[in-house]
Amino acid sequence: MNSAENERFQRGLxxxxxxxxxxxxxxxxxxxxxxxxxxxxxxxxPFGDVYSRPGLDLRAREIAVVAALTAxxxxxxxxxxxxxxxxxxxxxxxxxxxxxxxxxxxxxFPAAINGLMAAKAVFTGLDDLTAAQSMSxxxxxxxx
Amino acid sequence: MNSAENERFQRGLxxxxxxxxxxxxxxxxxxxxxxxxxxxxxxxxPFGDVYSRPGLDLRAREIAVVAALTAxxxxxxxxxxxxxxxxxxxxxxxxxxxxxxxxxxxxxFPAAINGLMAAKAVFTGLDDLTAAQSMSxxxxxxxx
Amino acid sequence: MNSAENERFQRGLxxxxxxxxxxxxxxxxxxxxxxxxxxxxxxxxPFGDVYSRPGLDLRAREIAVVAALTAxxxxxxxxxxxxxxxxxxxxxxxxxxxxxxxxxxxxxFPAAINGLMAAKAVFTGLDDLTAAQSMSxxxxxxxx
Amino acid sequence: MNSAENERFQRGLxxxxxxxxxxxxxxxxxxxxxxxxxxxxxxxxPFGDVYSRPGLDLRAREIAVVAALTAxxxxxxxxxxxxxxxxxxxxxxxxxxxxxxxxxxxxxFPAAINGLMAAKAVFTGLDDLTAAQSMSxxxxxxxx
Amino acid sequence: MNSAENERFQRGLxxxxxxxxxxxxxxxxxxxxxxxxxxxxxxxxPFGDVYSRPGLDLRAREIAVVAALTAxxxxxxxxxxxxxxxxxxxxxxxxxxxxxxxxxxxxxFPAAINGLMAAKAVFTGLDDLTAAQSMSxxxxxxxx
Amino acid sequence: MNSAENERFQRGLxxxxxxxxxxxxxxxxxxxxxxxxxxxxxxxxPFGDVYSRPGLDLRAREIAVVAALTAxxxxxxxxxxxxxxxxxxxxxxxxxxxxxxxxxxxxxFPAAINGLMAAKAVFTGLDDLTAAQSMSxxxxxxxx
Numbered sequence: 001m002n003s004a005e006n007e008r009f010q011r012g013l014x015x016x017x018x019x020x021x022x023x024x025x026x027x028x029x030x031x032x033x034x035x036x037x038x039x040x041x042x043x044x045x046p047f048g049d050v051y052s053r054p055g056l057d058l059r060a061r062e063i064a065v066v067a068a069l070t071a072x073x074x075x076x077x078x079x080x081x082x083x084x085x086x087x088x089x090x091x092x093x094x095x096x097x098x099x100x101x102x103x104x105x106x107x108x109f110p111a112a113i114n115g116l117m118a119a120k121a122v123f124t125g126l127d128d129l130t131a132a133q134s135m136s137x138x139x140x141x142x143x144x
Numbered sequence: 145m146n147s148a149e150n151e152r153f154q155r156g157l158x159x160x161x162x163x164x165x166x167x168x169x170x171x172x173x174x175x176x177x178x179x180x181x182x183x184x185x186x187x188x189x190p191f192g193d194v195y196s197r198p199g200l201d202l203r204a205r206e207i208a209v210v211a212a213l214t215a216x217x218x219x220x221x222x223x224x225x226x227x228x229x230x231x232x233x234x235x236x237x238x239x240x241x242x243x244x245x246x247x248x249x250x251x252x253f254p255a256a257i258n259g260l261m262a263a264k265a266v267f268t269g270l271d272d273l274t275a276a277q278s279m280s281x282x283x284x285x286x287x288x
Numbered sequence: 289m290n291s292a293e294n295e296r297f298q299r300g301l302x303x304x305x306x307x308x309x310x311x312x313x314x315x316x317x318x319x320x321x322x323x324x325x326x327x328x329x330x331x332x333x334p335f336g337d338v339y340s341r342p343g344l345d346l347r348a349r350e351i352a353v354v355a356a357l358t359a360x361x362x363x364x365x366x367x368x369x370x371x372x373x374x375x376x377x378x379x380x381x382x383x384x385x386x387x388x389x390x391x392x393x394x395x396x397f398p399a400a401i402n403g404l405m406a407a408k409a410v411f412t413g414l415d416d417l418t419a420a421q422s423m424s425x426x427x428x429x430x431x432x
Numbered sequence: 433m434n435s436a437e438n439e440r441f442q443r444g445l446x447x448x449x450x451x452x453x454x455x456x457x458x459x460x461x462x463x464x465x466x467x468x469x470x471x472x473x474x475x476x477x478p479f480g481d482v483y484s485r486p487g488l489d490l491r492a493r494e495i496a497v498v499a500a501l502t503a504x505x506x507x508x509x510x511x512x513x514x515x516x517x518x519x520x521x522x523x524x525x526x527x528x529x530x531x532x533x534x535x536x537x538x539x540x541f542p543a544a545i546n547g548l549m550a551a552k553a554v555f556t557g558l559d560d561l562t563a564a565q566s567m568s569x570x571x572x573x574x575x576x
Numbered sequence: 577m578n579s580a581e582n583e584r585f586q587r588g589l590x591x592x593x594x595x596x597x598x599x600x601x602x603x604x605x606x607x608x609x610x611x612x613x614x615x616x617x618x619x620x621x622p623f624g625d626v627y628s629r630p631g632l633d634l635r636a637r638e639i640a641v642v643a644a645l646t647a648x649x650x651x652x653x654x655x656x657x658x659x660x661x662x663x664x665x666x667x668x669x670x671x672x673x674x675x676x677x678x679x680x681x682x683x684x685f686p687a688a689i690n691g692l693m694a695a696k697a698v699f700t701g702l703d704d705l706t707a708a709q710s711m712s713x714x715x716x717x718x719x720x
Numbered sequence: 721m722n723s724a725e726n727e728r729f730q731r732g733l734x735x736x737x738x739x740x741x742x743x744x745x746x747x748x749x750x751x752x753x754x755x756x757x758x759x760x761x762x763x764x765x766p767f768g769d770v771y772s773r774p775g776l777d778l779r780a781r782e783i784a785v786v787a788a789l790t791a792x793x794x795x796x797x798x799x800x801x802x803x804x805x806x807x808x809x810x811x812x813x814x815x816x817x818x819x820x821x822x823x824x825x826x827x828x829f830p831a832a833i834n835g836l837m838a839a840k841a842v843f844t845g846l847d848d849l850t851a852a853q854s855m856s857x858x859x860x861x862x863x864x
Contacts, residue, residue, distance in 0.1 A: 055239065654826075
């Protein structure tokens with residue numbers, strides 16, 4: 001990888017961290033042994049090229065991807081990553097639910113129901129994490 | 145249709161006019177002879193129920209539908225209606241192009257290329273209309 | 289919800305019970321916390337509007353949905369609900385298997401195989417339930 | 433092709449004539465130069481094997497295929513063939529419209545609208561043919 | 577089944593063994609109770625008719641099916657069967673990974689990522705099997 | 721675009737010429753006004769990155785893409801480009817027809833029929849071009 005490629009990779013990595021946080025990094029890590037070049041492409045093209053473009057803010061980009069993956073209905077792991085990403089860039093839970101519900105119109109009720117179940121799993125996972133952290137810090141408080 | 149149903153239909157019709165203008169009305173008209181009840185459902189459920197909900201603005205809703213229909217890749221007439229609708233509710237041509245380009249990541253390059261060709265056809269159609277109108281009013285000006 | 293809307297909801301709920309029995313109710317319940325309005329739409333539009341229409345009997349409607357969900361191949365939970373629904377409205381196991389097999393022609397062998405595996409799981413589940421119930425009543429009989 | 437294969441082919445050809453009439457034959461003819469063996473498979477497997485099976489009547493089979501092709505949304509020529517086939521085996525226009533409308537629930541409104549437009553084209557084509565034939569026989573009457 | 581049909585079935589069964597080995601046989605076995613005729617069709621049409629044709633070697637056929645099932649993204653069990661089949665007929669792991677990566681261009685990154693995860697699971701499963709076998713024979717060696 | 725990016729673009733452009741010849745260039749040209757950056761990405765990522773990789777020859781890559789686009793069934797313009805590309809890199813007409821026929825197994829008969837019709841159109845177009853050129857050079861011969 002020469003310096004220019006490296007610049008594109010670094011830009012993508014920074015954008016990935018901004019959007020997907022740990023979830024995106026786990027996807028990249030899971031690709032490292034089977035297809036390391038693909039892990040690099042995933043950072044360079046979607047994140048280094050597309051998501052880094054001006055002209056559409058990250059909220060709109062995440063609304064678009066949540067809509068598309070709900071409608072396609074065959075990429076649940078990626079939908080869950082982007083549900084977290086949407087929250088990370090400032091889309092509210094209510095807005096996410098509205099986007100998914102709207103997909104019933106364009107891709108049918110099953111696609112929307114499965115999207116809502118994915119959102120429920122992600123939101124519950126985050127709530128459990130928050131609860132665990134606050135309980136943990138509460139215990140620390142008691143301990144302190 | 146009783147008064148409550150009628151209220152839902154009227155709300156949907158108003159929302160359809162706000163979003164899709166004439167294009168949406170043409171779709172409804174084309175359904176009138178083959179499936180008049182379906183024309184009514186199309187106004188009542190997507191527009192009277194879903195698009196009328198608070199919690200997600202129309203710009204975000206049109207970004208979501210342009211993304212989804214580009215990704216699905218099998219609904220060109222509806223994509224074109226919503227490309228015009230997106231412009232109507234304040235999504236810029238540049239933003240539309242960004243949303244469609246982004247779909248290359250989630251549904252592949254052919255889906256994005258076909259979406260861009262649909263956008264090009266819609267934008268050109270609108271430009272031709274504008275040119276025809278300004279030429280027409282120019283001639284009137286000369287004539288006056 | 290005004291009285292007219294309420295009428296549509298009640299009609300949908302009655303139709304849902306007639307078709308899907310408990311399975312449909314579980315879907316609605318699972319949506320209650322994440323998207324309560326969507327749970328209501330699911331009763332009102334598909335069941336209150338579409339399935340309540342005259343002009344096509346419920347056997348034909350369930351054959352249509354089993355065919356469509358098998359062909360789409362990305363909505364297994366909903367396919368399983370409608371496999372039970374099809375049995376509820378009088379489609380035989382043999383007819384269900386015929387519909388799914390036919391989908392190999394229109395959507396490929398993998399879609400048909402996955403549909404058959406879903407049918408096998410549903411039929412086995414129902415047989416186990418019947419066996420458990422008859423064993424239970426048998427024991428009661430012995431006990432009595 | 434030995435005699436047993438020939439039997440399967442003949443059974444398929446008879447079934448194809450029963451179901452699709454001329455439309456099916458045109459599809460087979462269009463394949464004859466590019467892939468003659470595929471034209472034979474199309475008669476043997478779908479029609480000689482699947483459609484010839486007992487256990488599901490042809491009305492139910494055509495309802496299933498109209499549903500599936502409407503939901504998939506990427507096979508308009510084949511959907512049109514089967515809209516005519518459905519009529520041929522006794523599914524009414526109203527029942528066809530009901531099946532397609534129902535697909536809005538499972539594959540979204542665009543799939544249903546495009547299916548309804550295909551039905552409208554097929555029904556109009558048949559009406560025009562009937563009108564032309566009755567006008568033609570009327571003229572013959574005058575001529576006679 | 578008469579002798580000619582039997583010939584087609586035998587040819588398909590031999591081809592299935594050549595391509596898919598045990599994995600294909602397990603699929604056929606899983607269909608035996610729910611749809612025994614479909615298990616027979618699966619051997620006769622795909623394997624007895626299509627895969628037995630000259631004009632395209634098995635390596636190319638397995639590359640085609642790995643590409644298609646990765647792109648469709650809704651048939652993971654069948655993709656896994658054909659990942660093993662591809663290895664069986666001489667497609668290397670590297671070539672398989674290249675085919676799946678290429679699908680990012682035509683069906684999007686999620687489809688490619690899910691395909692790579694399926695390949696990783698299949699390759700790991702085979703490696704574990706090899707390791708278990710060599711350990712087992714090693715122990716035998718020690719034992720001997 | 722800095723020098724490293726430029727290198728990737730040049731490599732992609734050379735690969736595109738090798739594979740798709742004029743057809744690919746027309747696609748790029750058609751994108752130039754609506755989304756010039758996307759035209760660049762199309763050269764850089766699919767052709768500069770993916771198709772330029774060692775580890776899978778171009779014949780196998782074109783077999784993979786013909787299979788995938790036939791199976792997806794919603795990208796006819798791109799399928800036609802790649803049918804020509806497949807011929808360009810040495811896949812025979814017979815092999816192309818075999819790949820498409822095989823897709824009946826994985827994506828259904830309609831997908832395969834529509835793929836065969838696309839192949840027929842492409843092959844006929846090339847034959848007409850050859851006939852026109854040989855007639856033209858014949859006339860030149862006469863003229864000379």
